[in-house]
Amino acid sequence: MDNAAGTVDSDYVEDLQLIRSIREDDSFWDCIFEAKLDFLNNDADPFQASCVRPEIADSWVRSYNSGLKPDDSDLGEHITEDELQRVLAENAEIADTARSLIKNVESLNLQNDYIFELLDASGIALVQIGNLDQHQFVGPLYRCDEGNVGTNAHTLCMRYKKPFVVVGPEHYCFALQGLIACAAPVIDQSDTSIAALTLTQSIPEGPLSPSDEKVLVHAMSLVSSLAIALSDQLRINQQEVKLAETEQKYSQASLEAQRFESISRTVINAVKDGVLICNAEGSITLATPEAAHLLKIPPEDLMGTNARSLVGDGRSFEEIVEQGGSTTVIIDEELHETKISQIFGSKSELEGFIISLKEAKRTTLGASRGKVGDTADILFKDILGESTQINKAKALASRFARSTENILLMGESGTGKELFAQAIHNQACPNGPFMSINCAAIPPRLIESELFGYESGSFTGAEKGGKPGKIELAEGGTLFLDEIGDMPLELQATLLRVLENKRVIRVGGKTYKQIDFRLIAATNQNLPKLVSEHRFREDLLYRISVLTVNLPPLRDRIGDALYFARFFLNECQIRTGNGRVTLSDEAAHFVSVYAWPGNVRQLKHAIYSAYYTCENGVINIDDFPLYIAQNLNHRAPAEHLGSEPSGALTQNESSSSVKVQDGCAPASNTASEPFCVAQDSPLPTLSLSDLERIAINEAIRQADGNIAAAAAILDISKATLYRKLKDS
Ligand SMILES: Nc1ncnc2c1ncn2[C@@H]1O[C@H](COP(=O)(O)OP(=O)(O)OP(=O)(O)O)[C@@H](O)[C@H]1O
Known part of the structure; x- marks a missing residue:
């Protein structure tokens, strides 16, 4: 039988041999006794005596070194009633469990006087059952350890974490020579000996009778089994307590969570803005009715939808948060102001985002970039008309807005090219600058510096410190070139180069600057015709006309x-x-x-x-x-x-x-x-x-x-x- 307290039979092998030796060999008992006397009186090495087990010899040495006199009869350390009560209270659980396990020990047919005890790790008796009363030290008000009673079974079983039998002369003190004690440790979950179960019986001096041997072997197995049962029961008790504690913690936590969720919901619903909560990947886990209303999506459909694609502005949520957390987005042709905050877990890991959402005023457009550039406050919904022609043009432009390609708007004067340019810009990058130049309205010689900027002193009248051009200022946004057909031919080549490598150099400058912008060009002229008349570069036309929207007159x-x-x-x-x-x-x-x-x-x-x-x-x-x-x-x-x-x-x-x-x-x-x-x-x-x-x-x-x-x-x-x- 294997378990934490040991293997009943194998652990007792040496003890069984000892008992058998004592029964079979008349001189064995005396051999142990003589060896002890030799050690006490003549300093003889007890480890050399073949009848003395090394654990016993070791214990004799320790007992001797503790100053204990082997002929002392007043053994054990007296403790007060208060101390005993304290120890009993501290060990109530193990004592109760032991009591229920050993209550039937009286039914054992023990021939001699005996006492069955449960002793705590310090040697104080927590439970005592039996009739061995002639030895005062086993009374309840004593602490019995190796230092005050000498070699004994309960100390050794706890020391070696295995059952142990100490027979007559193996006890260090002569007063205990008439006893045989079997003890087994009670071991807790952390593999520590916390107590010992001990059966102590009086034993006649000299060789054992076969029936004595039988009873002893029986007693040893019993003690050992009970100790194992007690260890297991305690472990089960502890696990049950832990389970109950965990359950209680869990139910408390889930109550807390429910309470928190209900408070959060109340707070969130009380906020006038729409609120979305999503996990770190962006999957929505909570959406308020107002958010669903603004997004024009039923709340149940919002659950699990990716917020990043729903309310993003082209930047990642992380980038938006890093750059202040606010942004303007166009959702279903309406302008919305969003504020994004991060939610962190207990270990500071990103758990998700809270996004608040409200309808925005046009003034918020471009606000997050300091409103650089020209006003662009037109949205697609502002481009009016009921005809299929205009609606087709709007749908096409809106689709094109989702790409990052250049867009060409062609249409007669007054057909709304400027409106389309602003609407495309606001749909694509409402937070970016909108830089516009009308190539027909600016004298040709000024277009170059307007577009590309200039360095200080690059021409007469140039501002000190230079000036960035509209392309440079369009970083992160849109450059709107109205009337592109009127752009001077020589500048068209430079513009083409800029569009090709998205790098710009100021007039009189030495270094190129990488610029991320989208070109929207507009014209009311027939560009292919201008190409055929050599007034417009064909390669530029190809470059800007990949996505062309024809605005119907x-x-x-x-x-x-x-x-x-x-x-x-x-x-x-x-x-x-x-x-x-x-x-x-x-x-x-x-x-x-x-x-x-x-x-x-x-x-x-x-x-x-x-x-x-x-x-x-x-x-x-x-x-x-x-x-x-x-x-x-x-x-x-x-x-x-x-x-x-x-x-x-x-x-x-x-x-x-x-x-x-x-x-x-x-x-x-x-x-x-x-x-x-x-x-x-x-x-x-x-x-x-x-x-x-x-x-x-x-x-x-x-x-x-x-x-x-x-x-x-x-x-x-x-x-x-x-x-x-x-x-x-
Ligand atoms: N679909 C439209 N809905 C509302 N207003 C429009 C629409 N189309 C044009 N307009 C109005 O007509 C005027 C001219 O629009 P816009 O300047 O955009 O045209 P354009 O094609 O750029 O003209 P041009 O080529 O002369 O610069 C503006 O006042 C604008 O508000």
Whole structure:
């Protein structure tokens, strides 16, 4: 039988031999006794005596060295009743368990006086059962160890962590010579002897009878088995206690967790912003109703969804946190401000993120980069129109925005190229700078320094300390090159190089700087035609036109002209706070069929003008600016409404002029010349510059010669108007 307290039979082999030797050999008992006397009186080495076991010899030496007299009869160290009670209280569990195990020991047919004891590690009796009362030292108020009772079975069994028998003369003290004691250790979970079970019997001096031997062997096995059982039971008890403690801790922890979760939920739900909690990988574990509302995704669908792809701005959450934690993202065409914080575990490891989410004001756009650059606050949802043509263009541009490629926007003047550029920028990198240059509006000699920047003293008038160019400033954002068709040919080669290696060198500079930016170029010119005329580099065209969005002219966008007219009327109403103004049937028809060569911009100004001009809250054709109203005689028949789109700028057509529809006189130099409404062929043409000149004249006329007011009507700056007047 193997276990922690030892192997009953094998552990007793030496003891059995000893007992057998004592029974079979009359002189064995005396041999031990003589050896002890020889050791005590003559300093003889007890290890040399063949009848003395080495453990016993060792114990004699220790007992001797402790100063104990072998002929002492007052053995053991007296302890107080208080100390005993304290020890009993400390060992109550082992004592109770032992008691229940040894209660039947009386039923053993022990022939001699005996005492069955459980002694703690220091030798104090915790339990005593038996009738051996003539030896006072075994009384309860004694501590019995090797130092005060000499060689004994319980000390040795605990020392060697195995059952031990000490017979008559093996005891160091003569007073114990009439006893035989079998002891076995009680061993705890950490393999320490914490107590000993001992059966001590009186034994007649001299050889043992066969029945004595039998009883002794039986007693040894019993003690050993009981000690093993006691050790096991204690271990089980300890495990049960641990289990109960663990269960209690667990249930306390889960109660705490529930309480914490309910508090967190209450707090989180009380926050007005939407809140998402996700793990370190980004998988969402909690989403408040407001977050689900803002994201337009049901809360249950949000669980497990990756927050990194849902509310990211191109940077990793870790990067965002490192750079301040705030960012602006566009989700479902709406602008949102997000704040991201990290959640750390008890060992400072990243456990996840808390993301708060709220609708943002446009002013937050670019805020996290210090608002470098031009204003770009247009989102795709601001690009109006109900026609499939504009919606297709928006969908395409929005798809392109997700790439990092350059984008080319082609469309006639006023079709919304600038709006598209801003919307693409805000969808792709709302936190980055939006740098814009109109190549047609800047004198060619200045474009280079504007674009590339310059070093100090690189030309007369250069700012001290140099100046970064727009490309450099577009780092992390967008460079919008409007009217790219007007870029000087010699600069096109430099621009191509910059686009190819994303490195820029300032004018007069010596070192290149790596810049991460996206180019959005726009033009109302037919670039392939410019290429064929050697006014635009073919390689640059290929480079910038990989992703091209053609913006349809208003005349091709079925239903949009009327939609815009009503929208702009409403805008005027809100702006002025005046009453409602409507279009007469005739005016509405006219708006629908007019070709609007200046597209949305022209329509907008025409409606604004008519709004202020009309009387009685109804706009008639006469209320439109003169150059439009004069087309009355040439407007399309009503049945022309909804006809197929015509005249859209394509890469194969020249867009520098606008097609003028059937029945219209060709453009003239005066504002009094009629304009055209959309009709079928034949199609004479009117150049954009003619249109512009006429629009400018009309605006000045309406503004009674006030340039600032005329510029406002034209939706351009006063400076631009002056420049245009100068150029024309
Ligand atoms: N789809 C649209 N929704 C709302 N407004 C629009 C739309 N398209 C154009 N506009 C308005 O028309 C005007 C001209 O737009 P924008 O400047 O973007 O056009 P563009 O194509 O860049 O013109 P240009 O080539 O002359 O620079 C602006 O006032 C703009 O608000």
